[in-house]
Amino acid sequence: MPSFKWKSSRRIAAAAVVGISGGNKGKRGEEKNNNGTIDVSIPLHFRCPISLDLMKDPVILSTGITYDRSSIEEWVDNGNTRCPVTNQVLSSSNCNDLTSNITTRKMIQEWCVANRSYGIERIPTPRNPITSAIAAEMLAEMVLASKMDDFEKCGRLAVKIKDSAKENKRNRSCMVSNGMGCALATAFQILADSASSTSIDLNVMEDILSALPEILPLDKEACSVLASGESLRSLVTILKQGSLAGRFNAVLVLRELTRPEKTSNIVTFVSKTEGLIESIVDLVKNPISPTMTKSTLFTSFFLVEIAASKFAKAGMVDVLINLLVNSDKSTTEKALEVLDGICNCEMGIDLVQSHALAVAVLVKKMFRVSDIATDLVVSVLWKISKTHGSDLERCLSEALRVGAFQKLLLLLQVGCGENTKRKVTELMKILNTHNHNRNFDCMDSVDLRGIKRP
Template sequence: MALLARRAAMALLARRARRAATKAVSLGDSGVELAIPAHFRCPISLDLMKDPVTAPTGITYDRESIEAWLDTGHATCPVTHAPLRHEDLVPNHAIRRVIQDWCVANRSHGVERIPTPKIPVTPVQASELLFELAESARRGDAAVARCAEVVARVRELARDSERNRHCFASIGTGRALAAAFESLAAANGAPAGGILEDVLDALVSMVPLDEEAARILGSPCSLGSLIAIAEHGGLAGRMNAVMVIKEIVSWEGAFTDLTGKVDEVVDALVKVIRAPICPQATKASMVATYHLARFDERVASRLATAGLVPVLVEVLVDADKSMSEKALAVLEAVLASEEGRESARAHALAVPVLIKKMFRVSDLATELAVSAMWRLGRAPQDGEDNDAVTRCLVEALRVGAFQKLLLLLQVGCRDATKEKATELLKMLNKHKGVGECVDAVDFRGLNKIS
């Protein structure tokens, strides 16, 4: 049976190779169709090989294709079904040079010469670099220059290819970089720049970080440096610091080390959201603030008093899907606090924006908007202004909340959202005669459903 399977696979690949040999492709802007020689194509992808490697079976593949095959759980050669491992693949320099010569010869047809691939890093080489990194970081000021060189080399190799990044990640490079960051921060008194920003840049290449790395970075010394860089570092350093803080707070076990630094972390994150560096940093800050607010209602109160609610409402006005979902998630979490609800009820755009986002972004955004509106419309708790709650519900009626909630219940949603939508309808029904304004768009939706 195994022999028959191998023969069938070889026959299939042979047919594909013959089709590839006769298949003409259009290359460049000239519109000229040029047939790529069959032995230049990878047997898996049928594309021109850019980094040919040969298996012990004698079959040559493109490195990216065969490694993807092995990474998906296969442990055999696709053609012969003989056992195959990553370590068995050998670069085929001869066929690569022939392919490059062919590309040069057909340059006039728009064919670009494939670059000479870099040799992948091995686990042994990566381990040696990490050992040297640990030693130089431990020696502190005496070896800062060498530490910077090692960090730059790790960062360069990790970004050369996904294979290299995976190799570094598999041997715990994230933990090693986190330990180096902690050692350097302790030795240099938490500076906001220099070697620490270089280490952060390399750390970001290793995300997602594991819990041990997050705990190391969540120590008071490391966290102090991260906050300093997030507030006063260069643009790249600030973005990387925020992304690393997001990794820390994503692990619940790391929260125990944040107790004495929560206010500082909150201030740094709100500063990035209020004065954006780039979309990536803003989104990372929102994810971090979401985890912080969900972890402790006192943190949600602190975020509200830091002025985050008006900023989030303004972000939501013109945000794309990804930004809207994150901003709504943070807003819903902050509204769990009395200070958050008070701030939202006092903002003229808060209710209209929440109602607007109910059906215009995604299912997740709809659920978050309903939950946020439910928090705002609930019966006032001790110390809350009943008139403010009433004004909030009346405003929701005026911008079409009643019709949208009815439509949501007809279309269907999760049980938790359905319960909140039903409660909201009951709250709104008490004020229907005050100033309801019907949205024609919502009625068109209701007619379609019925």
């Protein structure tokens, strides 16, 4: 494996040397392309050997090779332990000791200015990375401002922390290791406690909240602080009344709080917060962006295990089925996972059975999205078919009408997991029994193209 990485690295370095597009060269590295227009070639020593792009923050590795900071940091973060060009082994100290190549950076900036007429913008001078001492100082300022109830300063510090964490991974890692997440969580909790008795600008709370997603993952102490009653109620307030960015950050924080590796007590506290489930359902019902919808569904998936009836009562079933009518693969899978969880409660099953479009939409999704989606559809259909309800007969008839039996039979022939296979077999027996003395000739044909046996 090391030899393979070495060969790949040599090819990367060679491509950097030869990596100028063909054409008729003119002065100052100018080239005429086939359309007669002039392209400007990036000088070879201004290119990062890894990305082959113009370096924005050139740094020198201990091996003496200059790389773009973001590229070499990503190279090391991906588990590579050798220099991409020299193949020398890199120690952890080598990776942390990246020296800014100021000379090369100034040369690149001068080259950008000289070629401004060709639309090349001057690269900005990067800021120095955050050190542990700087992170500790920012942490102390945040703690002191929180204790002094100086919330305006807390907001300004939070924005500064967010901007620093977004600059590069090193800044973010430094802040995480120094406990910045817990400091921000504590500041948010103090602000939330004060908000219950005094009038506090919601923008200040959003400023503090905006920094938390930049320093994930949060440790257990920070999550415990954010899971306090006042903090969760403030998150609900932001979900309902906050700006678009504030609501998105609130969803990201809730997603972090409800992850499986967090304690079950935290998830329970979150699920029992008044108005939180309803706010989540409203975000899915009235989507702001695809990314936010997926994050909200992700959070719902972890909450639905202990709050299925709350989601059902809040109208999530109707929202999910309408969402499934026209959604991409990722959204469809997440929506089906939540719907499957809601069907673990009696109210959820009743709502799915009584929904006019539920069965038709579910059957249509089989084989059209992914194997995961197909398994989830089978699970939902199996749950609603095994539970007696006033609309069960109509659901079974609808399933036969839209070709569910035919698709289930095809799924057995194509192959599926043992758990899904068991549910498919039971479903087919239920549908076959229901079909006794009935005649359903109007089954939809199934498109077999692209379906392969695993």
